[in-house]
Amino acid sequence: MKWSEIYIPTLREDPAEAEIDSHKLLVRAGYIRKLAAGIYNYLPLMQRVLLKITNIVREEMNNAGAQEILMPVLHPAELWQASGRWEIMGKEQMRMKDRNQRDLVLGGTHEEVITTFLKGEIRSYRQLPLNLYQIQVKFRDEIRPRFGLLRAREFYMKDAYSFDTDEESFKISYQKMLNAYKRVFDRCGLDTKMVESDTGAMGGKAAHEFIVLVDTASGESVVFSCDSCSYAATVEKAISLEEKISDDHEKEKPLNKVSTPNLKTVVEITNFLNVSPKKLVKTLLYKADNQIIAALIRGDQELNEVKLKNLIGAKNLEMADAATVEKITGAKVGFSGPIGLKNLKIIADLQIAKLKNAVTGANENDFHLTDVNFKRDFKADQIADIRNVVSGETCPHCKKGKLTSSYGIEVGNTFMLGTKYSESLGAKFLDRDGNEKPFVMGSYGIGITRTAQAAVEKFNDDKGIIWPNVITPFSIVITPTDWNNDKIKSKALEIYEHLIERNVATLLDDRDERPGVKFNDADLIGIPLRVTLGPKNLEKNQVEIQIRKTKETIHVPPAEAVSKCLQLLENL
């Protein structure tokens, strides 16, 4: 392709809309343009990258025995009502009515559709296992679209769905997908970590995510991993061995009420009373569906809403507002405590049960209680792990390694769905013994557009993007420093033709621009190899090959340029 024949609108300045490097670069380098919040146009360079990624995904999925199909983007509401997800998905699910006032859903995932489709088709165990996938636009009305393609509302995704006769067979199918995923991301040049994750709105038994670790907060997931074994999990899911706390054996002192005028925060109170935040019981009121509950957590720790939500089996969980808190506890926010709370469920974190002589709110304005003791002074309906793991805690698997946290970009996920959808939608088959059974299902996603941006986030420098050769829009850019110089021009064209003949994706910068502009653009759009033809080198019968990643330059005679490039590309 000649540069003059492909639309690459590079920008000199960072776009105002972007916050993180990969987003800035994709816009600056002419890969994407925003249409609306979280909705993007993919320009020619981007489309080439997306095609490369989808081809890799396609190959690996096909190799794993999955078959490509294409399903509708618009779904009738009835499917989602039948599975029970009409209520669960919430506002993230884009909904609309057609001209006849029928409710429709813009598909953010396709469990309902595929299960309903196969329900009428697969009748015998002989037809299983089956794995179908598609690569398609998805729409999710994200509360807060952010970071360009990393959290867009409209995005490209590969979603696969497996159907098996039983758990045993399913395990094989699931493992095949895990292997395929590893290969996909390896081929894309991305190091991924497979972590245990929450099943969220997908439901099912268990789930994994494939995460690209990044050092900036641009990764929207936080993952914990063990430094001595392979355990890793998202913050929503991670657990640790309960750490022993030092005052475990303190003698219980008599309960006290102290005046704490206007002291509401953990820091204010613990400073005032001169105790560690570890000794404070935070009492958080939540609205779980239509019921108010209290969650108790140590002052220095964070509540994990996902764990809490899963524990009590709530569909919706949100913090109670200030008015509700006052109504329930009889005191302002900041003075809540478990003692004296009536008619509501109290759930305490495991760590709370171990505290001796703790501090809590008195459920009375400007007062706290000290030397509060679990069992003696208050009880809990449930005691469970409902907190976030903290860096440095001990691994629950090997029981000796330390857990450390890092940011990550989730590029793929896999869900063990069990029979959740096949049962709710009545998708059954006849087994060997003639019994009707629901399919055992799995679902598997890869964010195509997100993977592309994850690669940019991972591979860039102050000049621009540095694509791995496997997913770059072009492998080589030929840069004649002076397009009006006939000798340079004909040599450049000659090398270009030869590379094209060998099927190398090559971009020829035939613009009448100054060399500096061409070099900067080439660096910005991230092409792995640049072949530069300038008058001085050409007089010495040389062209220059520069490796984008290392800035290393190699001089070779023009006749050897093609073979040298091919050789270099092997390792990029």
Next chain:
RNA sequence: CGGGGUGUGGCUCAGCCUGGUAGAGCGCUUGCUUUGGGAGCAAGAUGUCGGAGGUUCAAAUCCUCUCACCCCGACCA
């Protein structure tokens, strides 16, 4: 949804506080010079100042409403 912020030429922004008929840099067009890391000179084109209403002799500027976008939070296959 709560809090904060921004909308001015294709892009990045100044001007707004203190009202007086719209600017810079980049980009774009033409010409000449220049040609290995975002060139120089000269000449030019481009804006209903997000939208609606109001105050005023006069509104980019003040007021009200509204829309869009960005950031923080809540949320997240």
